[in-house]
Amino acid sequence: MDKPIQVIGGGLAGTEAAWQIASAGVPVILHEMRPQRFSPAHHSEQLAELVCSNSFGAQASDRAAGLLHEELRQLGSIIISKADEHAVPAGGALAVDRGQFSHDLTETLSHHPLIELRREDVRAIPEGIVVLATGPLTSPELAEDLRRFTGMEYLSFFDAASPIVVGESINRDIAFLASRYNKGEAAYLNCPMNREQYLRFWQELCAAEQVELKDFERETAKFFEACLPIEELARRGEDTMRYGPLKPVGLSDIRTGERPYAVAQLRQEDKAGQLWNMVGFQTNLRWGEQKRIFQLIPGLENAEFVRLGVMHRNTFINAPQLLKPTLQFKQHPTVLAAGQLIGTEGYTAAAAGGWLAGTNAARLVLGKEPLTLLPTTMMGALFEFISSASPKHFQPMPPNFGILPELGERIKNKQQRYGMYRDRALADLASWKAGLSLEFAEVHSLSLPFTGLTSAGN
Structure with a gap:
């Protein structure tokens, strides 16, 4: 390997991406501008700071957010693992103690031998393989460089x-x-x-x-x-x-x-x-x-x-015009993006984007084809949507059952229908992982010494 992969942004997406890259045995530099520079929404210098809520959404797997949680658990997500570890009572939702959650992730990544955490303000997209996970509050200088890089203006909404x-x-x-x-x-x-x-x-x-x-x-x-x-x-x-x-x-x-x-x-x-x-x-x-x-x-x-x-x-790019479902830029395939920057909405969706962008960045270094998730999974449907929606009317999209392919039969009962979406998604995800054979399990088993996560192949 000539040089490490660069991940820009230490939020949920960037933290997940850096972990997946390192878990694949590839060195990574994680750039985070705090405490050198703070965004209007951040208050601490910890990685993966939760700024809007402490809730990751519904926990039940027959809910859209809960299904996304379960898919990420099956794929060895560090974000969901730590969320489970630091959960607080929240009825049917997965909510966490914000401080403990972010502190634990910061400590865990800081001690990984393949992760270098650099506290610096990156103002231009670096050379090489890069994951952009700078979030909806990307610094003005980097946002301007991204505008030049893509040849397009940002879109925006208010949060x-x-x-x-x-x-x-x-x-x-x-x-x-x-x-x-x-x-x-x-x-x-x-x-x-x-x-x-x-x-x-x-x-x-x-x-x-x-x-x-x-x-x-x-x-x-x-x-x-x-x-x-x-x-x-x-x-x-x-x-x-x-x-x-x-x-x-x-x-x-x-x-x-x-x-x-x-x-x-x-x-x-x-x-x-x-x-x-x-x-x-x-x-x-x-x-x-x-x-x-x-x-x-x-x-x-x-x-x-x-x-x-x-x-x-909050600002985001016009993903349908710019990104593949692998989260690579169409015109610059060595640059990937994840998080709210790409027009997904919610903490869990940010972690999911980080998982895919990080995994695919590592695969590029290892000479393997980038992965595309199945559209019958919540993750796959979300990234298929943001890469193929109408560019003219594109707005941020949270996980929801409306973006999944229809079932083979019409089910009037909503709870039963959502349960069938879940069963299909998890079965298809299991088959997809099995189709990758030992390669997938071997890559992600490298995370075991650092988190106690089970191998994604188990």
Whole structure:
């Protein structure tokens, strides 16, 4: 090997990519600009910092996110392995203690003999085999170099993070611990509202003062529908929030035994239960407005906020025009990309892109053909979609069953249909791995001394 593979960006995608490259026996340099330079969304210098939520989404494998988790487990993902290890109660979701999760990954990668972690701000795409995993907040200089490299402008949408509340400041005489329909462990604090309380909250939210966007942001602002600011939802109608993040179905107020008119939920942020994330309350309100309005929610009248909501522009490339389903650039096949930069949405999807880009970068060095995942798997369908969607209307895509090829028969029951998608995906993934014979198992068994992960062939 002439020189190591270069991975740019130490988020979820870059961390996963670097690990898969090193696990293939190939040296890798992982570049991370923090602490030399921070993005607007990052607060620590740890690798794989979770900036918007501590949740990886639904855990059940008959849910899209859960199926993606299971596929990554089968493929030896370091991100999902550490997420499982540092999981905190979250009902039916896979959520982690953010600090422990990122710290463990930083330590694990730092001690791998084939990984060199360089804390530096890379401002141009290096020569050789490269994985770009710089995320939606790529530095302006590197973004400009990528624009020249591709000959195309970035696309963009706006993303927002929810506030985090100190657990001791939540009024437990009002807020009650329960999961919807009593599914899984009771891991959400629920703040019930009657109709009068909800309408006052809704009216104040609609009239609240937002942070003003800069001129260039206003011209290109698009909201990603799966992560709309709470005030944007409120302005869409009186009942929009009651059918979204404030829906009361499946919950009963412990004081009355009846279903509330609306419910604001908080999800446990850390293992000790000292911090709670306001579910679905991503926002662009001014900080003073956030405190005033969110304290109108019953149970949060004395809430102390360790982090208030923030909003920032996320940028991504036009993947259908630029990328193959192997995550190689069509015109520059020695450069690969992964993470939200390519237009996938969510933590698990970022890890999945890192797995494929890292695996294929290593295969290029080893003289092997890059892999394309089967479209019947959630991973394969996601990368097939972002590489073949309409370039004109391309927007970030989260994992979902709608992108999978249809089943051979029509199944009306949704739960049964999703279960059949799962069964087909996992069976096809197992056959795909078997088709790679010992090559795949031998490559990934190299990760065993460092993580305790089982070989991907097992």
